[in-house]
Amino acid sequence: MVFLYKQTYTSAQILKPDPEKLKKIFMIFFGVAAVVTFALSWFTTYQLQSSNIPLEGSIKYQNMKSIMIFALNFSFLVMMILANAYSLSLKKLAIVPYLMTIVFYALFVLKDAYIISDYFSLWQKSLKMLKGDLPDFHSTAWVKCWMGVAVTTFNVALIWLGLRK
Secondary structure (H helix, E strand, C coil): CHHHHHHCCCHHHHCCCCHHHHHHHHHHHHHHHHHHHHHHHHHHHHHHHCCCCHHHHHHHHHHHHHHHHHHHHHHHHHHHHHHHHHHHHHCCCCHHHHHHHHHHHHHHHHHHHHHHHHHHHHHHHHCCCCCCCCCCCHHHHHHHHHHHHHHHHHHHHHHHHHHHC
16 A cells, blocks of 8 residues: 555645656657647648649648647747746756747747748749738747747746745
């Protein structure tokens, strides 16, 4: 009976997670999220080449881009939660997971603005589907990056204030 009691996982242990396990979970999730988001970004541009009908290619592109943006935002949220949990389990502020999270988010937001969306605009322009000038995705991307930095900074400040007390 004592052996069974020592091997059980109680709800009180959830409040004191092992920092090494959380670090490993964060790194695995970071790697999986980077691979999945990179693959989705590649498939987004591929959708424009796979269709012979321009309107169908545009619809496929918009659908795949929505999936990629969802995966990016979901990954950002989960990595932020894991970074917070890791800092709390260490009982000190671990800045590296937060930096990895914001670099991941900024990298894919800027990739979307400077590569994927520009490619789509040029594709539309070449097929004469776009009327007028090319849209500017760059300023929106930088606003998204700064918003990601603000959210990350807010989380770091809250964790730091919580650990001070």
